[in-house]
Amino acid sequence: MSQNLIVAKFGGTSVADFDAMNRSADVVLSDANTRLVVLSASAGVTNLLVSLAEGRELEQRAHLLDEIRNIQYAIIDRLQSPEVIRQEIDRMLENILMLAEATALATSHALTDELVSHGELMSTLLFVEVLRERQVNAEWFDVRKVMRTSDRFGRAEPDVATLKELSTAQLAPRVAEALVVTQGFIGSEGKGRTTTLGRGGSDYTAALLGEALQASRVDIWTDVAGIYTTDPRVVPTAKRIEEITFEEAAEMAIFGAKVLHPATLLPAVRSDIPVFVGSSKDPAAGGTRVCNETQNPPLFRALALRRKQTLMTLHSLNMLHAHGFLAEVFAILARHNISVDLVTTSEVSVALTLDTTGSSTTGESLLTQALLTELSSLCRVEVEENLALVAIIGNNLSKACGVGKEVFGALEPFNLRMICYGASSYNLCFLVPTPDAEEVVRALHKNLFGS
Numbered sequence: 001m002s003q004n005l006i007v008a009k010f011g012g013t014s015v016a017d018f019d020a021m022n023r024s025a026d027v028v029l030s031d032a033n034t035r036l037v038v039l040s041a042s043a044g045v046t047n048l049l050v051s052l053a054e055g056r057e058l059e060q061r062a063h064l065l066d067e068i069r070n071i072q073y074a075i076i077d078r079l080q081s082p083e084v085i086r087q088e089i090d091r092m093l094e095n096i097l098m099l100a101e102a103t104a105l106a107t108s109h110a111l112t113d114e115l116v117s118h119g120e121l122m123s124t125l126l127f128v129e130v131l132r133e134r135q136v137n138a139e140w141f142d143v144r145k146v147m148r149t150s151d152r153f154g155r156a157e158p159d160v161a162t163l164k165e166l167s168t169a170q171l172a173p174r175v176a177e178a179l180v181v182t183q184g185f186i187g188s189e190g191k192g193r194t195t196t197l198g199r200g201g202s203d204y205t206a207a208l209l210g211e212a213l214q215a216s217r218v219d220i221w222t223d224v225a226g227i228y229t230t231d232p233r234v235v236p237t238a239k240r241i242e243e244i245t246f247e248e249a250a251e252m253a254i255f256g257a258k259v260l261h262p263a264t265l266l267p268a269v270r271s272d273i274p275v276f277v278g279s280s281k282d283p284a285a286g287g288t289r290v291c292n293e294t295q296n297p298p299l300f301r302a303l304a305l306r307r308k309q310t311l312m313t314l315h316s317l318n319m320l321h322a323h324g325f326l327a328e329v330f331a332i333l334a335r336h337n338i339s340v341d342l343v344t345t346s347e348v349s350v351a352l353t354l355d356t357t358g359s360s361t362t363g364e365s366l367l368t369q370a371l372l373t374e375l376s377s378l379c380r381v382e383v384e385e386n387l388a389l390v391a392i393i394g395n396n397l398s399k400a401c402g403v404g405k406e407v408f409g410a411l412e413p414f415n416l417r418m419i420c421y422g423a424s425s426y427n428l429c430f431l432v433p434t435p436d437a438e439e440v441v442r443a444l445h446k447n448l449f450g451s
Contacts, residue, residue, distance in 0.1 A: 240288065
């Protein structure tokens with residue numbers, strides 16, 4: 001594959017309507033090396049499809065389907081020759097209706113993935129049409145032909161080796177001949193059933209395809225011109241970061257920064273592919289480059305905020321001078337597919353934070369009754385919800401003097417429920433009550449970044 005290949009990914013707001021699609025087309029056509037385009041569903045469509053997948057009554061189904069149809073038709077109606085594409089979209093809508101009727105009888109994760117995938121299938125069909133009307137040699141490609149995954153519906157794991165093999169055979173020749181448009185977020189398992197990579201999976205798709213085709217760069221086009229020192233909606237004076245390392249960006253993504261999906265960076269790091277993050281609404285505004293190394297990394301780089309955190313505290317006298325208790329706890333959590341974020345321990349208690357929402361396509365909680373019952377047979381379980389995780393991302397934090405004073409001096413007015421420091425030199429994080437979260441971020445930003 002050409003070493004200059006750029007993979008460009010556009011999020012839901014960048015393909016939300018006809019005008020947004022044309023702005024994104026301008027971005028694609030401004031660089032001849034952009035040969036592969038990965039798209040999310042048009043803004044709002046995935047949520048409507050997830051709602052349909054929950055098994056709705058006839059009237060609700062009709063209403064949701066109308067909303068989806070209106071979003072797609074608003075784009076079709078602006079095309080010069082809409083007839084053929086309207087037929088294709090109508091076929092998709094018929095499929096959605098049939099699947100939604102099936103979910104009304106019985107829901108399943110497999111059925112949800114099949115249903116939800118239609119958002120990306122429709123947006124890519126429409127985008128190809130927008131490009132063709134501009135006399136571009138554009139080709140639609142079904143990513144499920146190459147994106148082979150596990151059968152964990154809602155959060156499938158890609159098979160990287162098979163993806164590379166299939167992409168080299170099927171995708172590379174097409175990219176050499178035409179501008180190829182494909183879907184983010186979706187894949188297929190061994191039996192051919194459609195899977196999804198979990199929310200935010202389109203970024204991940206772009207990076208995986210970039211790795212498989214040995215791309216020189218992956219561009220993530222969103223509605224924000226890069227990565228900022230914190231969410232500009234929380235702190236309007238937040239500053240854009242021009243260049244950031246993979247490690248810093250990964251920490252930010254994992255701890256709640258919405259610009260990049262946490263998994264995106266894995267293939268990019270593995271293959272040392274720079275990732276650029278910019279705004280499709282204003283490509284001239286520049287953006288953030290994510291790469292292996294940066295010049296003079298600062299002590300404090302950014303603040304991230306992740307809401308909807310659950311704190312689970314486990315109390316047991318069996319812990320006292322005993323071994324094996326934590327191993328049992330983690331074995332139970334593993335059986336229930338729960339990943340643990342933060343851990344603090346005392347003599348007879350262990351506190352764990354679980355990021356239990358948004359981990360699958362449907363966003364349902366992973367904290368089940370079966371899990372709580374199993375844990376309760378081992379120890380006393382306390383669960384606290386409505387907490388938020390604030391993370392300070394930086395460099396060599398655990399080796400620098402005075403970090404505690406800089407940070408905790410600003411947090412004097414607030415209650416801190418849990419603190420984690422020292423496991424990584426890139427972050428210091430703590431749990432706070434959700435109502436205080438934004439004030440905490442603003443106080444820290446002012447103290448650490450001067451605004």
